[in-house]
Amino acid sequence: MAASTFYFLPLLLLLTLSATTTAHNITKILAKHPELSTFNEYLTKTHLAAEINSRQTITVLALDNSAMSNLLSKGFSLATLKNVLSLHVLVDYFGAKKLHQITDGTTLTASMFQSSGEADGTSGYINITDLHGGKVGFAPADSDGLHSFFVKTVLEKPYNISVIQISQVLNSAQAEAPTPEPSKVNLTDVLAAKGCKAFAGLLIATGADTTFQENIDSGLTVFCAGDSAVSAFMPKYKNLTKADKLSVLLYHGVPVYNSMGMLKSSNGVMNTLATDGSNKYDFTVQNDGETVTLKTKVVTAKITGTLVDEDPLVCYKLDKVLLPHELFKAAPVSEPSPAPEADAPADGPDADYSEDDVADQTTKKKKKNAAGKINGGSFIMVVPLCLGIMAFL
Ligand SMILES: *[C@@H]1O[C@H](CO)[C@@H](O)[C@H](O)[C@H]1NC(C)=O
Ligand SMILES: *[C@@H]1O[C@H](CO)[C@@H](O)[C@H](O)[C@H]1NC(C)=O
Ligand SMILES: *[C@@H]1O[C@H](CO)[C@@H](O)[C@H](O)[C@H]1NC(C)=O
Ligand SMILES: *[C@@H]1O[C@H](CO)[C@@H](O)[C@H](O)[C@H]1NC(C)=O
Ligand SMILES: *[C@@H]1O[C@H](CO)[C@@H](O)[C@H](O)[C@H]1NC(C)=O
Numbered sequence: 001m002a003a004s005t006f007y008f009l010p011l012l013l014l015l016t017l018s019a020t021t022t023a024h025n026i027t028k029i030l031a032k033h034p035e036l037s038t039f040n041e042y043l044t045k046t047h048l049a050a051e052i053n054s055r056q057t058i059t060v061l062a063l064d065n066s067a068m069s070n071l072l073s074k075g076f077s078l079a080t081l082k083n084v085l086s087l088h089v090l091v092d093y094f095g096a097k098k099l100h101q102i103t104d105g106t107t108l109t110a111s112m113f114q115s116s117g118e119a120d121g122t123s124g125y126i127n128i129t130d131l132h133g134g135k136v137g138f139a140p141a142d143s144d145g146l147h148s149f150f151v152k153t154v155l156e157k158p159y160n161i162s163v164i165q166i167s168q169v170l171n172s173a174q175a176e177a178p179t180p181e182p183s184k185v186n187l188t189d190v191l192a193a194k195g196c197k198a199f200a201g202l203l204i205a206t207g208a209d210t211t212f213q214e215n216i217d218s219g220l221t222v223f224c225a226g227d228s229a230v231s232a233f234m235p236k237y238k239n240l241t242k243a244d245k246l247s248v249l250l251y252h253g254v255p256v257y258n259s260m261g262m263l264k265s266s267n268g269v270m271n272t273l274a275t276d277g278s279n280k281y282d283f284t285v286q287n288d289g290e291t292v293t294l295k296t297k298v299v300t301a302k303i304t305g306t307l308v309d310e311d312p313l314v315c316y317k318l319d320k321v322l323l324p325h326e327l328f329k330a331a332p333v334s335e336p337s338p339a340p341e342a343d344a345p346a347d348g349p350d351a352d353y354s355e356d357d358v359a360d361q362t363t364k365k366k367k368k369n370a371a372g373k374i375n376g377g378s379f380i381m382v383v384p385l386c387l388g389i390m391a392f393l
Helices: 002-021 026-031 034-045 048-054 065-073 080-088 187-193 198-208 210-214 227-239 242-250 258-267 351-369 387-390
Strands: 058-062 106-110 125-130 134-140 150-157 161-166 220-225 268-271 284-288 293-295 300-308 313-318
Touching: 026 034, 026 048, 026 150, 026 161, 034 048, 034 065, 034 080, 048 080, 048 258, 065 080, 150 387, 187 198, 187 210, 187 220, 187 300, 198 210, 198 220, 198 227, 198 242, 210 242, 220 227, 220 300, 258 284, 258 293, 258 300
Parallel strands: 058 161, 220 313
Antiparallel strands: 106 125, 125 134, 134 150, 150 161, 268 284, 284 293, 293 300, 300 313
């Protein structure tokens, strides 16, 4: 009894640690304030909630339902609303005390709109000014005059998260600018221009680009391998049947939008465009601090950069091609990776040809299915229980 308690204590601790991948839960914080419910709803709809939750230090400038209804009456698209609302998330901590102690009474601070890369110049910065009589005014740096004011503190956890209610929407012409229609983006052109030329070429050559393109409007996450990773993979790729080539490429798309914050906070199994019934073609997302990795049982790839993040489309660059275990043999568990620095495993296992015929038969169906919507690409929370047991027993 005592012995088993001894063994399970560290295991329990490990489980707790791996479950706590987010710093806060803004949805839960705001849920206690019905007057902020519309704001809360739109933080979820625009996926900003996950971004907020994944940051260690953050200030949220909340709007009440009447300020939100003014904003919504403008008829903006969800992508534009995301830009506007991201002005209301400051990537620094401002509690009530700090607001009233601003050096020289005025400061410019970066918002999430600035860090999204959508903003030019100073337009993603917020001017906070401590006015006479304890009043604090807010405005985007590119607008004329302070037009929104401190109302009340909703929650303060110094120096992690501060939620403050302000009186009005922060107006910024740039945040309100129309965003391009996502389906008008030519995905392969974008990938080619951002360092995934070889990968984009394979998408076009196999016709996989059509499936990717058709999934953009309903949400799409693309993981593309860089040119050197693709070139290291080519000998193996050339050996695959036409159907399996398509499967490998579709394996690099997930039919939902996943921002970096969402990837970091939702470790688990992810379905792909290649997933079709019993042909799982899934992989596991696991973050190690700031690094997000994708594990296929054959290979572990690292996200090395974000190429595009325009909700509902996001594209990341990987250091390796993702090899599905349905087509490639898994490396022996005990053997450490022989070449961790290589773009693709230099002498990974050979393709499992015995499955080719099966794959051929299912690919036509798979293609059709992938063009539609597959299982919503839902996350399944996976706790690394086995790892824990291996580490501690
Ligand atoms: C945050 O809280 C909401 C409401 O309580 C809950 O539905 C949601 O699952 C939580 N999110 C996370 C990431 O824990
Ligand atoms: C913030 O705005 C006020 C009013 O427009 C202005 O006087 C002040 O200089 C601005 N502060 C900064 C740091 O730009
Ligand atoms: C802020 O976060 C740190 C690290 O997660 C934690 O140790 C600390 O208790 C938090 N502070 C508050 C006031 O919640
Ligand atoms: C994207 O552009 C490439 C050429 O750069 C073209 O082959 C492809 O058909 C285009 N795709 C779409 C969906 O327009
Ligand atoms: C390609 O297939 C051949 C014949 O099955 C095999 O001998 C060769 O090792 C394979 N090459 C690669 C790179 O997998």
